[in-house]
Amino acid sequence: MGGQPERLTWAEADASVDRLAAVFHAHGLKKDDVLVVQLPNINDLSLTYLAAARLGIIVSPAPVQYRESELGYIVGKTDAVAALTTDRIGKHAHGDMLMTVAGRSPALKHVFVMGETCPAGAIDLEPLLDAVTPKQMKAARDAMKTAKISADDVFTICWTSGTEAQPKGVPRSHNEWIIMGAGVVDAADLGHGARILNPFPMVNMAGISTGFVSWLLTGGVLIQHHPFDLQVLLKQMRDETIDYTVAPPAVLNLLLQNEALLAGIDFKRLKAIGSGSAPLSPWMVKTFHEKYGVQIVNYFGSNEGCSFPSAWQDVPDPAERAVLFPRFGEGLRWKAMLHDRISTRLVDPETEEEIREPGRPGELRMKGATVFSGYWRAPEVNERAFDADGWFRSGDLFELAGEDNRFIRFVGRLKDxxxxxxxxxxxxxxxxxxxxxxxxxxxxxxxxxxxxxxxxxxxxxxxxxxxxxxxxxxxxxxxxxxxxxxxxxxxxxxxxxxxxxxxxxxxxxxxxxxxxxxxxxx
CATH class of the missing domain: 3.30.300.30 (ANL, C-terminal domain)
Known part of the structure; x- marks a missing residue:
């Protein structure tokens, strides 16, 4: 974006959230209004989430790669009344782009823009933050008290692409995010004050649960990273003495194949790394543990909350952890805190027969505290997304595995x-x-x-x-x-x-x- 890196203490962040909430309230944003946000992983993204949460505003984050087509659809689908972005991200003029979208979207009344320039018709955000008055601050605080926000209110609408031609909105409540963040903290064994390095875009399950919610739950330090740059990431891993980070399997494989890259990282402190979105190499999981004392947590996850970890506490063998996940439900007990909060089962998608023998692929179905309630304003899609008994159809194929069928193994995707x-x-x-x-x-x-x-x-x-x-x-x-x-x-x-x-x-x-x-x- 062209700005300088910045560090905020918790107190400074709190004051910034107060000012941002005051600006939102002064422009008429209220509980259950939708705010579309398109920002990279910068401090202002976390502050925006927190300011919106105080007023009960629903944040709909969009990946920075989205353009007019996707943004126009999101704004129309949510009836968003406001949007927040920056004048540019890289070489692309995001402020101008959102003003184009606003010109086609009557409901979108306010486009807040950060950065050096502000397009005509948009709202230059930073001068407003500097000019917030005590009266505006008090009015926003009064609005927070009267909004009657509950933990079951929708906090975000994230977007996911499946077999549908258009993205699907995934509303998630505060409670649904808290349970996912707690699952990350538990699987990675993070303590109070944990230093977390987040290279995943904070617009969906991976980035928000790891970067945002885990940071809040541990009262720790959040170090952001975006766009992905391996050399910058390695410098942050060395300079910030981190406790935890996440990375795609291919990156972790690359690091072990070029071990000089890992020089200078404090592995006495960095004890766990999360990975997922593709099969993990047993060699990689085993080598990180044996040579560096680092435990790799294998995550399976989706925006809908069909998400769970395979961590060393439950799957100590690295080769098994790379490919197997604990099977939750059926009275099976695990150390993972999510084990009694979610249930899974495998079903033949053609016959709806529950699969109970190993080696036979079936669609993963899921219920529980992490799973969302249904796609945003999409009743036809929801009829297909949940079966007759209310289990979410993940579209992912697993098979039973391990001793007494205690595990499940990912074998492919049903959805295209x-x-x-x-x-x-x-x-x-x-x-x-x-x-x-x-x-x-x-x-x-x-x-x-x-x-x-x-x-x-x-x-x-x-x-x-x-x-x-x-x-x-x-x-x-x-x-x-x-x-x-x-x-x-x-x-x-x-x-x-x-x-x-x-x-x-x-x-x-x-x-x-x-x-x-x-x-x-x-």
Whole structure:
């Protein structure tokens, strides 16, 4: 954003939250109003969450990669009355972009902008913060007292992509966030005053539960990181003497393959690292423990709260912890605090039969304190998201494993999504955009395996007669005309004569994935 790094004490943060809440209240924001926020991992993002919480405002955070298409949909779906961003993030003019969105969205009355410049019609936030009066502060405090906020009120609406063409809003209450944060603190064995380094965008389950809620619950220190830069992250790990951080499996593998990078890190203090979003290497989990005394916590998680850890307290063997998760429910007892707060079961998605024998994949279904109540203003989607008994359909396939079937092992996804660097991307969304391209007759999007990001977007494309396009041109169409986020660009283009289909016309994506596997093997 062009600003300088800043450090705040708890008292300074408290005063900043008071001023921000006063500005929100002075502009008419009240309980249950929706505020769309698009900020990177900076202190102001935490302050915004806290100021909104005091007034009962619902925060809807958007990844910094989102553009007009996604932001316009979010604003319309939530009837957001305000938005907060900065004039630029990197080279992109986010303030101007949100003003464009506001011009198309009658309900969006206020666009607060931080930074050096403020677009015409937007509200320059920082001068207002400096000019807050005692009268405004008192009025905001009075509003906090009369808002009657409960822990079951919605605190955030985060966004997730599944098989639906459009993102789905996931409302979560204070209680639902607190239980997830407590689960992180418990799994990582974090004590009071823990120093937490957070490199995950604080806009969804991974970043908010790890970075924001765990920091609050431990009364500790939150060190933010964004965008991901390995050398900066390593410097923070050395300079900040951290107790805990999180990283994708590929990054942890890379560090052990280049151990000189780990020099200078205080491993007497850094005792745990969280990871997930892709299968973990047993070698990596074992080596971090044996050489550095670091326990790797394996997380499975989703924005909907279908989330749980595999930690050393319950799965001491590193090789098992890399691939197995404790099975919660059925009277099974574990040391993890979440064990009696959530229940899981595996179900055959075709027959709805509960699976009780090992080695047979089934869809993970889940109930409990961490699981959300349903997607925002999406009754049709909710009918499909929960089964007849109220269990959330995760769309993820697991199988029973281990002694007495006490564990579950992830084996794949039922839903057609691509997880690129921890971000869920709907194949259907991208396919819908590609079908609008003048040269494309048919398209299917699948995830191409990638060591660093887990998956990258691969498009299998059938061109119209006498038409063609290259990958750069298709991506310009996606980002400029369709205005989708940059991370949703095609990263591999496969041109074919026809998409493989079954007898009823459904595209056989497994055949397309097999082609990718054969190419990689060759």
């Amino acid at each position: 999504i691509i997880i690129r660097g921890g971000m869920n991307i709907s194949s259907e969304e991208i396919e819908g955009h590609l079908m609008g391209h003048p040269a494309i007759a048919e398209a299917a999007v699948v995830g191409a395996p990638d060591e660093r990001l887990g998956e990258r977007l691969c498009a299998f494309v059938v061109f119209r007669p006498d038409q063609s396009a290259d990958m750069a041109g298709i991506n310009r169409y996606l980002t400029e005309e369709k205005q989708v986020a940059v991370y949703k660009q095609i990263e591999r283009l496969e041109i074919i004569d026809a998409l493989p289909r079954n007898p009823v016309g459904k595209v056989l994506k497994r055949d397309l994935r097999d082609r990718l596997g054969e190419t990689a093997q060759a």
